[in-house]
Amino acid sequence: MRRNTRRRPMGAQRATFAAAALILGGGGLVAVNVYASATESGSAGAPGQANPSNQTWASGAATIDCPDVGGKLAEVPQQARADVDKELALLDQQVSEAYARMTSGQQAQAQDANSVQNAILGPLKEKRGAVIDRIKTDFKDAGAEAPNSLDALATCTAVPADQTQNNAGGQNGNGEQQNNNGGQNGGQQGGGQQGGGASAVSGPVAADFVDITKVQPNVPQKPGSGGNASTGTFISSCGVNANKKFNTDNVIVAPGVTNGAHHLHDYVGNQSNDAFATNDDLAKAETTCQNQGDKSTYYWPVLRVQDGTQEFDADRNGGGLEGNVGKVLQAKQAQIEFIGNPQSKVVEMPTFLRIITGDAKAFTNGPANANAHWSCTGFEDKVQLTDKYPICPQGSSVVRSFAFQSCWDGQNIDSANHRTHVAFADANGNCAGGFKAIPQLTMRLLYDVPAPTLDNGQVKNPYAVDGFPEQVHKAITDHDDFINVFDASLMREMVDCINAGRQCGDGAGDGNGGGGNGGGTGTSEPSQGEPTPDQPTLSPDPSSGGNDATASATPTDTQTTQPPAAGTPETTEPTRGGQATGHSGVVKADTSPSAAASHTAAAPQGGAHEHHGSETTHPAQTPATGADAPSAQPTAQDTSQAGSQSQSQTEPQAVTGDLADTGTNLWPAAGGGVLVIAGLVVLLRIRRSSV
Known part of the structure; x- marks a missing residue:
């Protein structure tokens, strides 16, 4: 079919x-x-981060952590110092450039886990190795031998974005143990956010901020005064940088190197400070200080609001090209005060003594040399933060305060690592190791800062301190710099005043000091002819004596003028860490290295880290048992562990x-x-x- x-x-x-x-x-x-x-x-x-192109990738790295080279160079032959300083500054530049390449290559690194090592860290190691070889040659040419350990310091590591950083536990103000889970998870740590339309920048992030009204008091009791205490004070009013003198140099750590700081500095006092200023230039300079006998230079990194403002340095190194973006804020007060020692009389500072307090690289170096203090008016004698930026209540101003090292070795005006010639007094105020007590410089900077807002794990319009780009604008990196250029008679007058327990200087009103050699009257005139924000004074010629120095003698009050919001603590007479003078000034929350060791913003530690050229100093020192000292820096996480106080919730939970x-x-x-x-x-x- x-x-x-x-x-x-x-x-x-x-x-x-x-x-x-x-x-x-x-x-x-x-x-x-x-x-x-x-x-x-x-x-x-x-x-909640809606712009992942501006964030750290999950499999990538948040920042670069390089070992300390300068910290190993406590002894450098005098004839080699200039060359070594320039080589160390070059190491900073190399890290900055490597970090820029890392942040610009996130897509490639997300696809290739080895790209960070091959394209970033490998070449960086070779460059650092070449610099270290030249440093060793500089030692040899000076008839000395560099430390054998330098060769091992060429290798840098990438800090993963999701790495949890566990720091040594400290204690909060109530003596209860903290649970310090350092860092932020899931790439937030170094990811950076776009602040109110500002150009992409790494940091700060929401976890870097805390509502100060939800932080427990943590300022320890001051030590009592001994029978030989020097309880006087000396005030020098030097304005608030109304001249708008800025530069990204650092004549202390990187002399002769333009952009040695990689971030912008405010300057008051001496108007001839740039990378190329000599001691003679500083001595001949104009000063913004009312008392013309004080030609000292006081400088610190600027504070900015990342609100999208295109500042004058938006397209410059040290500014926008290195992640320092947004509107530069001018302090409304910059209080400079020298105080005594609770246990002994003080001696005169030598002319041109250089002191740096804090560590501009504390995020990667670790907190050992950190000395940042953040607070709000009305809270200074109760709460001091080191690794968080405070969100202040309405009517309260942001406060940055600094308490410099107050013990001097009696011989040197500087040291190779800019640290070992000065030190902090111990917890009782004593200078150890034969060091001599000198007047302690304290500074208090007040700012009107628009309060940032936190929403779904993001921060809008954050404020942050300028810094090295790889430090991702962490609060713990705040620092301050000082070169003493008081004339001899005014320094002598200061010491006599402090040792006699008097209150002297500008505005002291006791008639016993403040005139000095400069004919200062103790009053100031409003600044006139100030440059506009887009016409700053940048790196003036040292021989010119500065630009419009007399215009910046802006009055500065010694008391807080902004009352706190209703329901917040009243402003009391500010306390002073380590001192029992009772005068206004800096709150030094703690003087123990262990207090700083509990900061959650500190980066992973292990081995030495880059201190030289990064504005580092001795930590505040206590006796060897300082591990038991109270912690001075509770964080949003810390407060959840303290007693019965409820957890501070600064990041709303939302879809x-x-x-x-x-x-x-x-x-x-x-x-x-x-x-x-x-x-x-x-x-x-x-x-x-x-x-």
């Missing part, structure tokens, strides 16, 4: 193929969209993204689903028609 074959109509066959194509295509869209969403959520870091974002992310999957359904419908109809 002949076999009867039946062929399907060509139309039905084509419809079947079309249905299959719809199903496959739609399924593909769904799969791709799900995979992309999963990958994107992992790379964005913290929840990530708005409806528009959700629709944008889901439409490919939705379209794919429609195609799959359409394909199934077509198949069903073909089956029915063929039956």
